[in-house]
Amino acid sequence: MSDIERNTMRKVIRRFAPLLTICFIAAFLDRVNVGFAAITMNRDLGMSSAAFGLGAGLFFLGYFIFEVPSNMALERFGARLWIARIMLSWGILSGATAFVQTETGFYVVRVLLGIAEAGFFPGVIFFLTLWLPKSYRAGVVGSFMAAMPLASVFGSPVSGLLMSLDGMFGMHGWQLMFLIEAVPSIVLAFVVLKVLRDSPDDAEWLSAAEKNWLKNTLEQERREHQVVVSQGFMNIVRSPVIWCLAVAYFGVTGFNYGMSFFLPQIVKGFDLSLIQTGFVSALPFVAGALGMIWWSKRSDRTGERRFHTIFPLVLAVIGLGGSTLAALPVLKLALLCLASFGVFSALPVFWTLPPTILGPSALAAGIAAINSIGNLSGFVNPYIVGKVKDVTGSFNGGLQVIALFGVVAIAILFVITGRHQQRKDAAGSSRFAAERHG
Numbered sequence: 001m002s003d004i005e006r007n008t009m010r011k012v013i014r015r016f017a018p019l020l021t022i023c024f025i026a027a028f029l030d031r032v033n034v035g036f037a038a039i040t041m042n043r044d045l046g047m048s049s050a051a052f053g054l055g056a057g058l059f060f061l062g063y064f065i066f067e068v069p070s071n072m073a074l075e076r077f078g079a080r081l082w083i084a085r086i087m088l089s090w091g092i093l094s095g096a097t098a099f100v101q102t103e104t105g106f107y108v109v110r111v112l113l114g115i116a117e118a119g120f121f122p123g124v125i126f127f128l129t130l131w132l133p134k135s136y137r138a139g140v141v142g143s144f145m146a147a148m149p150l151a152s153v154f155g156s157p158v159s160g161l162l163m164s165l166d167g168m169f170g171m172h173g174w175q176l177m178f179l180i181e182a183v184p185s186i187v188l189a190f191v192v193l194k195v196l197r198d199s200p201d202d203a204e205w206l207s208a209a210e211k212n213w214l215k216n217t218l219e220q221e222r223r224e225h226q227v228v229v230s231q232g233f234m235n236i237v238r239s240p241v242i243w244c245l246a247v248a249y250f251g252v253t254g255f256n257y258g259m260s261f262f263l264p265q266i267v268k269g270f271d272l273s274l275i276q277t278g279f280v281s282a283l284p285f286v287a288g289a290l291g292m293i294w295w296s297k298r299s300d301r302t303g304e305r306r307f308h309t310i311f312p313l314v315l316a317v318i319g320l321g322g323s324t325l326a327a328l329p330v331l332k333l334a335l336l337c338l339a340s341f342g343v344f345s346a347l348p349v350f351w352t353l354p355p356t357i358l359g360p361s362a363l364a365a366g367i368a369a370i371n372s373i374g375n376l377s378g379f380v381n382p383y384i385v386g387k388v389k390d391v392t393g394s395f396n397g398g399l400q401v402i403a404l405f406g407v408v409a410i411a412i413l414f415v416i417t418g419r420h421q422q423r424k425d426a427a428g429s430s431r432f433a434a435e436r437h438g
Contacts, residue, residue: 005217008210012131015205017140019188019195020124023087024147026184027120029155030094030113032260033181036159036278037097037174039268044172047103053386055106056261060378062114067372068365070119071126079127080196082119084189089116091185098171098178122368129355130199133217135300137355142296142348149288149344152260152281155181159264160278173274242369244416245354249374251409252350255316255343257378258402259284259336262385266336266395270329280333287337288344295345299352306417308349313410316342321403324396343406353417377405 034041038052047055074082093113100106124144132140159177166173197203200214267281268274291312299308319339326332354367385398 004209004213008206008214009132009136011206011210012203012214013136013140015195016128016131017143019191021144021147021150023083023185023188023192024121024124024144025151025154026087026188027090027117028148028151029181030090030117030185032152033155033159033177034097034110035261036156036163036264036281037177038261039174039264039274039277040163040166040172041174044174045100045103045106047106049386049389050383051103051386053261053382053384053389055103055110056386057379057382058107058110059114059117060375062111063118064114064372064376064379066115066118067122067375068368071122071365071368074119074123074126078198079123079130080193080198083123083127083196084192086117086120086123087185087192088189090120091182091189092116094185095179095182098175118372119368122371125351125367125371127196130218131214133214134221134352134355135303137300138296138305138349138352139300141351142292145296145344145348145351146289146292148256148347149285149292149340152285153289154282156264156282156285157275157278160275160281163278164274239366241416242366243373244412246370246373248409248412248416249350249370250377251405251407251412252313252343252346253374254377254381254402254405255320255339256347258320258381258385258399259340261382262395262398263336267333270333283333284337284340285344288340291341291345292348296348299349305349305352305356306413306421309346309353309417310410310413312342312345313406313413314342315339316346317403317406317410318342320399320406324399324403350413381405 034056038056041047042049042052070082070086090113093109093116097106097109097113100109125141128137128140128144159181162177162180163173165176168176200206200211200218203211206214263284264277264281268277270277270280272280295308295312299305302308316339319335319337319342323332323335323339326335351367354370381398381402384401385395388398388401389395
Protein backbone atom coordinates (compact mmCIF):
# COMPACT_ATOMS: atom_id res chain seq x y z
CA MET A 1 0.00 0.00 0.00
CA SER A 2 1.42 3.38 -1.01
CA ASP A 3 1.61 6.33 1.36
CA ILE A 4 -0.86 8.33 -0.70
CA GLU A 5 -3.42 5.51 -0.57
CA ARG A 6 -2.95 5.08 3.17
CA ASN A 7 -3.27 8.79 3.90
CA THR A 8 -6.21 9.36 1.56
CA MET A 9 -8.30 6.46 2.81
CA ARG A 10 -7.55 7.27 6.45
CA LYS A 11 -8.88 10.79 5.93
CA VAL A 12 -11.97 9.65 4.01
CA ILE A 13 -12.91 6.89 6.45
CA ARG A 14 -12.34 8.99 9.55
CA ARG A 15 -14.43 11.83 8.18
CA PHE A 16 -17.46 9.88 6.97
CA ALA A 17 -17.68 6.46 8.64
CA PRO A 18 -18.27 7.51 12.29
CA LEU A 19 -20.89 10.12 11.36
CA LEU A 20 -22.79 7.82 9.00
CA THR A 21 -22.76 5.05 11.61
CA ILE A 22 -24.20 7.39 14.24
CA CYS A 23 -26.85 8.55 11.75
CA PHE A 24 -27.85 4.96 11.02
CA ILE A 25 -28.07 4.20 14.75
CA ALA A 26 -30.55 7.07 15.03
CA ALA A 27 -32.42 5.84 11.95
CA PHE A 28 -32.68 2.26 13.11
CA LEU A 29 -33.62 3.30 16.63
CA ASP A 30 -36.50 5.33 15.21
CA ARG A 31 -37.44 2.32 13.08
CA VAL A 32 -37.48 -0.44 15.71
CA ASN A 33 -38.36 1.27 18.99
CA VAL A 34 -41.95 0.52 18.03
CA GLY A 35 -41.18 -3.07 19.08
CA PHE A 36 -40.69 -1.89 22.65
CA ALA A 37 -43.67 0.44 22.50
CA ALA A 38 -45.87 -2.56 21.64
CA ILE A 39 -45.44 -4.00 25.14
CA THR A 40 -47.87 -1.40 26.52
CA MET A 41 -48.99 0.65 23.49
CA ASN A 42 -51.03 -2.24 22.10
CA ARG A 43 -53.09 -2.29 25.27
CA ASP A 44 -53.43 1.50 25.46
CA LEU A 45 -54.64 1.75 21.85
CA GLY A 46 -56.65 -1.48 21.93
CA MET A 47 -54.59 -3.17 19.17
CA SER A 48 -54.23 -6.90 18.57
CA SER A 49 -50.88 -8.50 17.68
CA ALA A 50 -51.96 -8.70 14.04
CA ALA A 51 -52.95 -5.00 14.01
CA PHE A 52 -49.61 -4.06 15.53
CA GLY A 53 -47.76 -6.24 13.01
CA LEU A 54 -49.66 -4.55 10.17
CA GLY A 55 -48.90 -1.08 11.52
CA ALA A 56 -45.23 -1.88 12.09
CA GLY A 57 -45.01 -3.25 8.56
CA LEU A 58 -46.82 -0.34 6.89
CA PHE A 59 -43.60 1.63 7.38
CA PHE A 60 -42.13 -0.48 4.60
CA LEU A 61 -45.03 0.11 2.23
CA GLY A 62 -44.26 3.84 2.07
CA TYR A 63 -40.56 2.99 2.08
CA PHE A 64 -40.99 0.66 -0.91
CA ILE A 65 -42.97 3.12 -3.02
CA PHE A 66 -40.61 6.06 -2.51
CA GLU A 67 -37.23 4.30 -2.32
CA VAL A 68 -36.20 4.51 -5.98
CA PRO A 69 -37.55 8.07 -6.52
CA SER A 70 -35.71 9.17 -3.38
CA ASN A 71 -32.41 7.76 -4.59
CA MET A 72 -32.89 9.41 -7.98
CA ALA A 73 -33.49 12.70 -6.15
CA LEU A 74 -30.28 12.07 -4.21
CA GLU A 75 -28.37 11.84 -7.50
CA ARG A 76 -29.94 15.12 -8.66
CA PHE A 77 -29.63 17.20 -5.48
CA GLY A 78 -26.53 15.56 -3.96
CA ALA A 79 -26.11 13.18 -1.03
CA ARG A 80 -25.29 15.90 1.50
CA LEU A 81 -28.54 17.84 1.09
CA TRP A 82 -30.81 14.85 0.51
CA ILE A 83 -29.59 12.70 3.42
CA ALA A 84 -29.99 15.71 5.74
CA ARG A 85 -33.56 16.21 4.45
CA ILE A 86 -34.36 12.56 5.07
CA MET A 87 -33.08 12.67 8.64
CA LEU A 88 -34.94 15.83 9.55
CA SER A 89 -38.29 14.59 8.22
CA TRP A 90 -38.08 11.13 9.77
CA GLY A 91 -37.06 12.60 13.15
CA ILE A 92 -40.13 14.83 13.18
CA LEU A 93 -42.48 12.00 12.19
CA SER A 94 -40.95 9.53 14.64
CA GLY A 95 -41.61 11.99 17.45
CA ALA A 96 -45.16 12.49 16.14
CA THR A 97 -45.86 8.79 16.82
CA ALA A 98 -46.15 9.76 20.48
CA PHE A 99 -49.42 11.54 19.73
CA VAL A 100 -51.36 8.80 17.94
CA GLN A 101 -54.68 8.08 19.62
CA THR A 102 -56.14 5.30 17.48
CA GLU A 103 -55.16 2.24 15.48
CA THR A 104 -55.78 4.20 12.26
CA GLY A 105 -53.57 7.05 13.44
CA PHE A 106 -50.81 4.54 14.12
CA TYR A 107 -51.15 3.19 10.57
CA VAL A 108 -50.98 6.66 9.03
CA VAL A 109 -47.88 7.82 10.89
CA ARG A 110 -46.07 4.55 10.10
CA VAL A 111 -46.70 4.99 6.36
CA LEU A 112 -45.50 8.62 6.52
CA LEU A 113 -42.41 7.58 8.48
CA GLY A 114 -41.54 5.06 5.77
CA ILE A 115 -41.94 7.71 3.06
CA ALA A 116 -39.71 10.10 5.03
CA GLU A 117 -36.91 7.57 5.55
CA ALA A 118 -37.01 6.12 2.02
CA GLY A 119 -33.65 6.47 0.32
CA PHE A 120 -31.45 6.81 3.39
CA PHE A 121 -29.79 3.40 3.43
CA PRO A 122 -29.34 2.91 -0.34
CA GLY A 123 -28.34 6.55 -0.57
CA VAL A 124 -25.51 5.98 1.89
CA ILE A 125 -24.45 2.77 0.10
CA PHE A 126 -24.36 4.70 -3.19
CA PHE A 127 -22.54 7.60 -1.51
CA LEU A 128 -19.83 5.22 -0.29
CA THR A 129 -19.27 3.89 -3.82
CA LEU A 130 -18.37 7.47 -4.80
CA TRP A 131 -15.65 7.59 -2.14
CA LEU A 132 -14.37 4.07 -1.44
CA PRO A 133 -12.40 1.69 -3.71
CA LYS A 134 -13.86 -1.82 -3.65
CA SER A 135 -11.19 -3.25 -1.32
CA TYR A 136 -12.45 -0.95 1.46
CA ARG A 137 -16.19 -1.30 1.01
CA ALA A 138 -17.17 -4.38 3.02
CA GLY A 139 -15.28 -3.22 6.10
CA VAL A 140 -16.70 0.30 6.01
CA VAL A 141 -20.19 -0.89 5.10
CA GLY A 142 -19.89 -3.44 7.91
CA SER A 143 -18.98 -0.72 10.40
CA PHE A 144 -21.84 1.44 9.07
CA MET A 145 -24.37 -1.39 9.18
CA ALA A 146 -23.23 -2.33 12.67
CA ALA A 147 -25.52 0.56 13.57
CA MET A 148 -28.46 -1.80 13.06
CA PRO A 149 -27.62 -4.11 15.98
CA LEU A 150 -25.93 -1.30 17.93
CA ALA A 151 -29.17 0.69 17.83
CA SER A 152 -30.79 -2.18 19.67
CA VAL A 153 -27.78 -2.76 21.95
CA PHE A 154 -27.97 0.81 23.23
CA GLY A 155 -31.61 1.46 22.47
CA SER A 156 -33.10 -1.58 24.18
CA PRO A 157 -31.98 -0.65 27.72
CA VAL A 158 -32.78 3.03 27.11
CA SER A 159 -36.20 2.17 25.67
CA GLY A 160 -36.89 -0.14 28.61
CA LEU A 161 -35.96 2.64 31.03
CA LEU A 162 -38.10 5.24 29.23
CA MET A 163 -41.03 2.82 29.06
CA SER A 164 -40.79 2.41 32.84
CA LEU A 165 -41.39 6.16 33.32
CA ASP A 166 -45.09 5.69 32.60
CA GLY A 167 -47.13 8.59 33.98
CA MET A 168 -44.37 11.22 33.99
CA PHE A 169 -45.64 14.55 32.64
CA GLY A 170 -49.02 12.84 32.28
CA MET A 171 -47.75 10.72 29.39
CA HIS A 172 -47.46 7.00 28.74
CA GLY A 173 -43.96 5.54 28.80
CA TRP A 174 -44.10 4.73 25.09
CA GLN A 175 -45.00 8.35 24.30
CA LEU A 176 -41.96 9.63 26.20
CA MET A 177 -39.80 7.09 24.41
CA PHE A 178 -40.88 8.21 20.93
CA LEU A 179 -40.40 11.90 21.74
CA ILE A 180 -36.98 11.61 23.37
CA GLU A 181 -35.54 9.12 20.86
CA ALA A 182 -36.51 11.35 17.92
CA VAL A 183 -34.25 14.20 19.02
CA PRO A 184 -30.89 12.73 17.81
CA SER A 185 -32.14 12.37 14.22
CA ILE A 186 -33.21 16.00 14.07
CA VAL A 187 -29.90 17.27 15.47
CA LEU A 188 -27.81 15.01 13.20
CA ALA A 189 -29.55 16.37 10.09
CA PHE A 190 -27.69 19.66 10.58
CA VAL A 191 -24.39 17.88 11.29
CA VAL A 192 -24.73 16.01 7.97
CA LEU A 193 -25.15 19.32 6.13
CA LYS A 194 -21.88 20.55 7.59
CA VAL A 195 -19.72 17.41 7.20
CA LEU A 196 -20.70 15.45 4.08
CA ARG A 197 -19.37 16.25 0.59
CA ASP A 198 -20.84 15.07 -2.71
CA SER A 199 -17.58 14.14 -4.47
CA PRO A 200 -13.80 14.11 -3.98
CA ASP A 201 -13.64 17.40 -5.91
CA ASP A 202 -15.48 19.05 -2.99
CA ALA A 203 -13.12 17.64 -0.33
CA GLU A 204 -11.13 20.66 0.83
CA TRP A 205 -9.47 18.42 3.43
CA LEU A 206 -7.73 16.33 0.72
CA SER A 207 -4.62 17.50 -1.10
CA ALA A 208 -4.64 17.76 -4.91
CA ALA A 209 -2.54 14.58 -5.15
CA GLU A 210 -4.92 12.71 -2.84
CA LYS A 211 -7.96 13.83 -4.83
CA ASN A 212 -6.36 12.70 -8.09
CA TRP A 213 -5.38 9.31 -6.66
CA LEU A 214 -8.88 8.68 -5.36
CA LYS A 215 -10.65 9.82 -8.55
CA ASN A 216 -8.32 7.81 -10.79
CA THR A 217 -8.65 4.67 -8.66
CA LEU A 218 -12.44 4.80 -8.62
CA GLU A 219 -12.62 5.51 -12.35
CA GLN A 220 -10.30 2.60 -13.14
CA GLU A 221 -12.48 0.23 -11.11
CA ARG A 222 -15.62 1.41 -12.91
CA ARG A 223 -14.02 0.65 -16.28
CA GLU A 224 -12.84 -2.80 -15.26
CA HIS A 225 -15.96 -4.48 -13.91
CA GLN A 226 -18.49 -6.21 -16.13
CA VAL A 227 -21.80 -4.49 -16.79
CA VAL A 228 -24.80 -6.76 -16.36
CA VAL A 229 -27.51 -4.10 -15.98
CA SER A 230 -27.51 -0.86 -17.96
CA GLN A 231 -29.05 2.51 -17.20
CA GLY A 232 -32.78 3.02 -17.60
CA PHE A 233 -35.88 2.29 -15.55
CA MET A 234 -37.13 -0.52 -17.80
CA ASN A 235 -33.71 -2.20 -17.82
CA ILE A 236 -33.83 -2.26 -14.02
CA VAL A 237 -37.44 -3.52 -13.92
CA ARG A 238 -36.70 -6.29 -16.44
CA SER A 239 -33.37 -7.34 -14.93
CA PRO A 240 -33.49 -10.92 -13.53
CA VAL A 241 -30.27 -10.18 -11.61
CA ILE A 242 -31.87 -7.31 -9.69
CA TRP A 243 -35.01 -9.34 -9.00
CA CYS A 244 -32.94 -12.29 -7.74
CA LEU A 245 -30.89 -10.04 -5.47
CA ALA A 246 -34.07 -8.33 -4.24
CA VAL A 247 -35.82 -11.61 -3.41
CA ALA A 248 -32.69 -12.85 -1.66
CA TYR A 249 -32.52 -9.60 0.32
CA PHE A 250 -36.18 -10.10 1.27
CA GLY A 251 -35.16 -13.34 2.96
CA VAL A 252 -32.12 -11.80 4.61
CA THR A 253 -33.83 -8.73 6.07
CA GLY A 254 -36.75 -10.84 7.27
CA PHE A 255 -34.58 -12.20 10.08
CA ASN A 256 -33.73 -8.70 11.19
CA TYR A 257 -37.27 -7.33 11.31
CA GLY A 258 -38.72 -10.49 12.79
CA MET A 259 -36.39 -10.13 15.74
CA SER A 260 -36.41 -6.34 15.99
CA PHE A 261 -40.19 -5.97 16.15
CA PHE A 262 -41.04 -8.99 18.30
CA LEU A 263 -37.94 -9.78 20.38
CA PRO A 264 -38.98 -7.45 23.24
CA GLN A 265 -42.34 -9.23 23.49
CA ILE A 266 -40.66 -12.66 23.30
CA VAL A 267 -38.18 -11.72 26.03
CA LYS A 268 -40.91 -10.13 28.17
CA GLY A 269 -42.49 -13.60 28.10
CA PHE A 270 -39.51 -14.85 30.16
CA ASP A 271 -41.28 -13.16 33.11
CA LEU A 272 -38.94 -10.15 33.25
CA SER A 273 -39.53 -6.50 34.16
CA LEU A 274 -39.45 -3.77 31.50
CA ILE A 275 -35.91 -2.73 32.44
CA GLN A 276 -34.71 -6.36 32.55
CA THR A 277 -36.38 -6.96 29.18
CA GLY A 278 -34.41 -4.02 27.77
CA PHE A 279 -31.05 -5.40 28.83
CA VAL A 280 -31.75 -9.01 27.86
CA SER A 281 -33.18 -7.97 24.48
CA ALA A 282 -29.86 -6.28 23.73
CA LEU A 283 -27.84 -9.52 23.92
CA PRO A 284 -28.68 -10.93 20.45
CA PHE A 285 -27.77 -7.56 18.96
CA VAL A 286 -24.43 -7.52 20.78
CA ALA A 287 -23.68 -10.81 19.01
CA GLY A 288 -24.88 -9.29 15.73
CA ALA A 289 -22.70 -6.18 16.05
CA LEU A 290 -19.57 -8.20 16.84
CA GLY A 291 -20.23 -10.58 13.96
CA MET A 292 -20.94 -7.80 11.49
CA ILE A 293 -17.70 -5.94 12.16
CA TRP A 294 -15.43 -9.00 12.40
CA TRP A 295 -16.90 -10.95 9.48
CA SER A 296 -16.97 -8.04 7.03
CA LYS A 297 -13.33 -7.18 7.78
CA ARG A 298 -12.46 -10.85 7.30
CA SER A 299 -14.20 -10.77 3.91
CA ASP A 300 -12.22 -7.67 2.88
CA ARG A 301 -8.97 -9.25 4.06
CA THR A 302 -9.50 -12.45 2.09
CA GLY A 303 -11.26 -10.81 -0.87
CA GLU A 304 -13.86 -13.61 -0.75
CA ARG A 305 -17.58 -12.73 -0.93
CA ARG A 306 -19.61 -15.84 -1.76
CA PHE A 307 -18.86 -17.97 1.31
CA HIS A 308 -18.89 -14.89 3.53
CA THR A 309 -22.46 -14.14 2.43
CA ILE A 310 -23.96 -17.63 2.44
CA PHE A 311 -22.39 -19.32 5.49
CA PRO A 312 -23.66 -16.81 8.10
CA LEU A 313 -27.15 -17.06 6.58
CA VAL A 314 -27.06 -20.80 7.22
CA LEU A 315 -26.27 -20.01 10.87
CA ALA A 316 -29.19 -17.55 10.94
CA VAL A 317 -31.62 -20.21 9.70
CA ILE A 318 -30.36 -22.72 12.27
CA GLY A 319 -30.56 -20.15 15.06
CA LEU A 320 -34.01 -18.74 14.33
CA GLY A 321 -35.57 -22.08 13.44
CA GLY A 322 -33.99 -23.75 16.45
CA SER A 323 -35.22 -21.03 18.82
CA THR A 324 -38.82 -21.97 18.00
CA LEU A 325 -38.15 -25.53 19.24
CA ALA A 326 -36.32 -24.58 22.45
CA ALA A 327 -38.30 -24.70 25.68
CA LEU A 328 -35.71 -23.25 28.07
CA PRO A 329 -35.47 -19.42 27.96
CA VAL A 330 -31.64 -19.56 28.16
CA LEU A 331 -31.41 -21.92 25.17
CA LYS A 332 -33.98 -19.90 23.20
CA LEU A 333 -31.98 -16.73 23.85
CA ALA A 334 -28.70 -18.42 22.82
CA LEU A 335 -30.22 -19.54 19.51
CA LEU A 336 -31.61 -16.06 18.88
CA CYS A 337 -28.07 -14.75 19.47
CA LEU A 338 -26.81 -17.21 16.84
CA ALA A 339 -29.48 -16.03 14.40
CA SER A 340 -28.55 -12.40 15.02
CA PHE A 341 -24.85 -13.14 14.60
CA GLY A 342 -25.56 -14.87 11.29
CA VAL A 343 -27.83 -12.34 9.62
CA PHE A 344 -25.89 -9.25 10.68
CA SER A 345 -22.61 -10.85 9.56
CA ALA A 346 -24.09 -11.51 6.10
CA LEU A 347 -25.63 -8.08 5.51
CA PRO A 348 -22.55 -5.93 4.76
CA VAL A 349 -20.97 -8.60 2.55
CA PHE A 350 -24.23 -8.89 0.62
CA TRP A 351 -23.96 -5.19 -0.27
CA THR A 352 -20.57 -5.73 -1.90
CA LEU A 353 -22.32 -7.78 -4.60
CA PRO A 354 -24.40 -5.12 -6.47
CA PRO A 355 -21.44 -2.79 -7.26
CA THR A 356 -19.57 -5.70 -8.86
CA ILE A 357 -22.56 -6.79 -10.96
CA LEU A 358 -24.49 -3.65 -11.95
CA GLY A 359 -23.26 -1.00 -14.37
CA PRO A 360 -22.20 2.35 -12.83
CA SER A 361 -25.07 4.19 -14.52
CA ALA A 362 -27.61 1.76 -13.04
CA LEU A 363 -26.03 1.46 -9.62
CA ALA A 364 -27.94 4.08 -7.61
CA ALA A 365 -31.38 3.03 -8.88
CA GLY A 366 -30.40 -0.66 -8.82
CA ILE A 367 -29.33 -0.51 -5.17
CA ALA A 368 -32.55 1.33 -4.32
CA ALA A 369 -34.65 -1.27 -6.17
CA ILE A 370 -32.97 -4.19 -4.38
CA ASN A 371 -33.29 -2.48 -1.03
CA SER A 372 -36.90 -1.37 -1.47
CA ILE A 373 -38.17 -4.72 -2.77
CA GLY A 374 -36.15 -6.64 -0.20
CA ASN A 375 -37.42 -4.46 2.62
CA LEU A 376 -40.98 -5.48 1.84
CA SER A 377 -40.14 -8.29 4.26
CA GLY A 378 -40.58 -5.59 6.88
CA PHE A 379 -44.20 -5.25 5.70
CA VAL A 380 -45.00 -8.93 5.13
CA ASN A 381 -43.18 -10.66 7.99
CA PRO A 382 -44.44 -8.62 10.99
CA TYR A 383 -48.03 -9.14 9.84
CA ILE A 384 -47.46 -12.89 9.43
CA VAL A 385 -45.84 -13.19 12.88
CA GLY A 386 -48.57 -11.09 14.52
CA LYS A 387 -51.38 -13.00 12.81
CA VAL A 388 -49.92 -16.37 13.75
CA LYS A 389 -49.51 -15.12 17.33
CA ASP A 390 -53.21 -14.15 17.48
CA VAL A 391 -54.27 -17.54 16.12
CA THR A 392 -51.87 -19.84 18.00
CA GLY A 393 -50.85 -17.79 21.03
CA SER A 394 -47.18 -18.22 20.09
CA PHE A 395 -44.59 -16.42 17.97
CA ASN A 396 -42.99 -19.71 16.90
CA GLY A 397 -44.98 -20.40 13.73
CA GLY A 398 -44.32 -16.93 12.33
CA LEU A 399 -40.59 -17.18 13.08
CA GLN A 400 -40.48 -20.52 11.27
CA VAL A 401 -41.91 -18.84 8.16
CA ILE A 402 -39.12 -16.23 8.36
CA ALA A 403 -36.53 -19.02 8.60
CA LEU A 404 -38.04 -20.63 5.48
CA PHE A 405 -37.67 -17.35 3.57
CA GLY A 406 -34.03 -17.43 4.65
CA VAL A 407 -33.58 -20.85 3.06
CA VAL A 408 -34.89 -19.44 -0.23
CA ALA A 409 -32.41 -16.54 0.03
CA ILE A 410 -29.52 -18.96 0.53
CA ALA A 411 -30.49 -20.95 -2.56
CA ILE A 412 -30.76 -17.82 -4.75
CA LEU A 413 -27.44 -16.40 -3.57
CA PHE A 414 -25.72 -19.76 -4.08
CA VAL A 415 -26.81 -19.76 -7.74
CA ILE A 416 -26.31 -16.09 -8.60
CA THR A 417 -22.86 -15.79 -6.99
CA GLY A 418 -21.78 -19.02 -8.67
CA ARG A 419 -22.77 -17.69 -12.10
CA HIS A 420 -21.05 -14.38 -11.44
CA GLN A 421 -17.86 -16.22 -10.50
CA GLN A 422 -18.06 -18.21 -13.73
CA ARG A 423 -18.33 -14.97 -15.74
CA LYS A 424 -15.32 -13.51 -13.94
CA ASP A 425 -13.28 -16.67 -14.57
CA ALA A 426 -14.25 -16.69 -18.25
CA ALA A 427 -13.37 -13.00 -18.62
CA GLY A 428 -10.04 -13.58 -16.90
CA SER A 429 -9.24 -16.49 -19.22
CA SER A 430 -10.08 -14.36 -22.27
CA ARG A 431 -7.78 -11.54 -21.12
CA PHE A 432 -4.98 -14.02 -20.42
CA ALA A 433 -5.35 -15.56 -23.87
CA ALA A 434 -5.38 -12.14 -25.53
CA GLU A 435 -2.22 -11.12 -23.69
CA ARG A 436 -0.43 -14.32 -24.72
CA HIS A 437 -1.30 -13.76 -28.39
CA GLY A 438 -0.76 -10.04 -28.23
